Amino acid sequence: MTKTLETSRLTLRKMTVADAEEVFENWTNSETVAKYLTWAPHTSIDVTKEYLAAEEDSREEGWGIVLKETNQLIGNIAVVGNNPKTKTKTMGYVLGEKFWNHGYMSEALTEVIAFLFANTDVNRIEAEHDIENPGSGHVMKKAGMCFEGILRQAGFNNRGIVDVAMYSILRSDLK
Template sequence: MNHLGTKTIETERLILRKFELTDVEEMYNNWANDDDVTRYITWATHRNMEETEKVVQGYVDDYERDNYYHWCIVLKETNEVIGGIGAFRLFDDLKLFEVGYVVGKRFWNKGITTEALKTLLKFFFEEVGVNRVEARHDTKNPGSGKVMIKSGMQFEGILRQAGKNNMGICDSAIYSILKEDYERMNKKILEAWDLS
């Protein structure tokens, strides 16, 4: 694979960039301190801004590695930090990434996470050389699965009691997309645009 690290990527509504220490307050206020947001994820709700600062400092330190992929999601319109997305498990020998994401509650159901995930899939397949991207969610959190489906991922099954989050041990729904799936989708889109 051609590891490129967390490079800045822009979409129609978003800027995906590295986290910075100046993002601590907005990260804390927009999602890290919200039990509704953290309910189905693996890290505990932050109780104060100092916790968030330590976490962001860890992100900043990790950016020195070219195989570290973790973006801050910024809303272009307001320049507000609204979430995070990245690849959290990498298997170079399989050319496989597992992705995850979190977005503040005020920004749910606006297509923002789907927009960010689609952009990362393009980057991973076309520039990094990944062959498979997968993602999981607690079966009690179907909204996360909708993001995966809208991004072109396919449901593969349920891994019973194979996950753990802030609600405890859970069943995990697993989704994936292969490079060949991604290429096939893009080919269909191009064919639909071909008016000749």
């Protein structure tokens, strides 16, 4: 069960199918938002409803990002990969374009990292981004993650096969 988290400006909560209209309007229909992602922009609200129904049933560690000031759902953040052998969790996130460059995603990622280290046995939290999307790397740095390097032609997104920048934070980094 996804636990609701709070920061000074955000509430992080489980998303439901009831959120479909806002999710569709704020980010899933946007070609600009999806450019560096692995899923195509949603062509209708029904596609967003199907996505949310699948997420609602399957994702344990995923949060919708709600802006407290307006109670608006502006993006989401989730654990998209989990390797129990290495105690590694991989993060993924997306934010509606009109909410970029306000520090919201760094704030959400920082909160989720703190939550995961406090409430799970995770040792490493990692994330990667297409090198043509440096804004995502800034989010990771602001959240305390360290740049590890470029993995050449190791990613695939809506641009095709791409180089990705890898970032991580270890439990030992917090001491």
